[in-house]
Amino acid sequence: MPSERLKVVVTRRLPEAVETRMKELFNVTLRDDDRPMTRDELLDAMRNTDILVPTLTDQLDQSMISAAGDQLKLIANYGAGVDHIDVHTARQRGVLVSNTPGVVTDDTADMTMALILAVTRRIPEGLAMMQSGEWSGWSPTALLGGRVGGRRLGILGMGRIGQAVARRARAFGMQVHYHNRRRLRSEIEDELEATYWESLDQMVARMDIISINCPHTPATFHLMNARRLKLMKPNAVIVNTSRGEVVDENALTRMLRAGEIAGAGLDVFERGSEINPRLRQLNNVVLLPHMGSATTEGRLEMGEKVLLNIKTFADGHRPPDLVLPGML
Template sequence: MAQPRVARPRVIVTRKLPDAVEQRMVELFDTALNPVDAGMERDALIAAIQDCDVLVPTVTDTIDGDLIAAAGERLKLIANFGAGVNHIDLKAARARGIVVTNTPGVLTEDTADMAMALIVAVPRRLAEGEKLVRSGQWTGWSPGGMLGHRIGGKKLGIVGMGRIGQAVARRARAFGLSIHYHNRHRLPELVEGELGATWHADLDAMLGQIDILTIHTPLNDDSRDLIDARRIALLGSHVYLINASRGGIVDEEAMIDALEGGRLAGAGLDVWRFEPRIDPRLLALPNVVMTPHMGSATLEGRLATGDKVIANIRFWADGHRPPDQVLEGWM
């Protein structure tokens, strides 16, 4: 249903965005920016949603039911800066008649690059090798030095075969990995053929057959703790676990226990359950490659994300349905 036009909506942005994005927002809207690169405190968020037509949050903002309930009648659009919306209570927003948008697609290739980098880095022990060189303790090449495992010929299991999962599959196939995937819905036969991918309707069955597991499903009620202690136990001790999606999809305690106990070969992690806090036990493990949630951190990606946010706001302000409106059952 068409929305009434809003000539110059009041827009509040919760985090410092690229200068070009902020400049365009100021030109187009009645925009209030956050001058510092830090998330708003809870009280500041409440004040913001009571004083705007459009809120532009990021993944670091918790837009829960209580916060949405505190919003005045003025708030009509939450235009998220990013694709993931697990930090927004979609049901509460819908109940209040608040439209939620995100920015799908623009970060696909960047995130897939990061996942592939981790898929290579962990078995080949790149982080360990880099630390060895920096420590000054490297004594030179030797036949048995820094032995890792090749990835060519190994089986890659992908959980979540959407845009990012498919982009990872294309990269992995070029590295000689065979592609296995679990998804709610099977891909068309033509796409499976292009990717050389084998669908597993049963996630548990797939986990017992693979050498590397990479996660590319959104975080929601269905996927929270999807890779729990029971499923981690299904993975062989030779398996590497890669997560560049959301920390809450993996039971972090169970993963750490398995890594410490030698029941997993290693892990590559770009996301964390309690970001930015990281369990000290993970920091002590040499077979874990860790990056600071930087899978989408390219200038090009951030600018494209900003463009999508602006487009969503403009469509809404013109009385049209935004192109990236998120539905309650989003996956």
């Protein structure tokens, strides 16, 4: 399929440098504004293009992919997570799916540590006090938080990002524990000084901080459900920079309100931008608007991977970041 004839539709605004390169390489349709496409707009795009470049805001379910045009041959996702794409149906239709793994590992791990510090040291409360003009001076007992050094950090999901979080946590003097679908090789465990827990329940019950770093799949939906959240120590905190669906948000909100969990730092939410209003009212919760991967460097590198996946496919080869159903 010659690249000069390749029709590409991009569903959201991308960094200018990425869009410029797209225009140089392909017959590309870009967005004039940054609002998400409607379902009808997505369907129209999928029926009239060779390659779709979606983002996590585009829900490409079974019915959407089944209604795509026969010429659609590649969904080159701008982002690492593909839980918004029905990869199985795409493969059945002969449509390849690629993603952009690895490029936001450090950015997301940095944000995880930022949330851990923000929650345990009560940074947003101090910020709000300063911005409101309520601060009257230093006090020995004001805004007392907790020291992170020596605390037990339980990482749920020890892939690239989980391991990057572990390295940062060790630098802060934290004890690293983890639960993963598969145990890491012994040399990686030794490097990270990480303790493996086969039982997630047992790990959760013993940790001071839980960090969610696993992808959203059918197997991880509400992995931190009400029963498991109740296993957490009352003085423990939970941080999520992965996918909101992994945590039962309503159960978490109830427990935070009741003081059964000390605090939470959340960059992702179960229903996207529809956040439980009761969660917004809590001063022991730090909420961020899905900023984990929001660095200029990361967004540009994501675009470069998308371009490489499309160009490799256009040249008749397998995209380097091809997503297979068995990987999910």
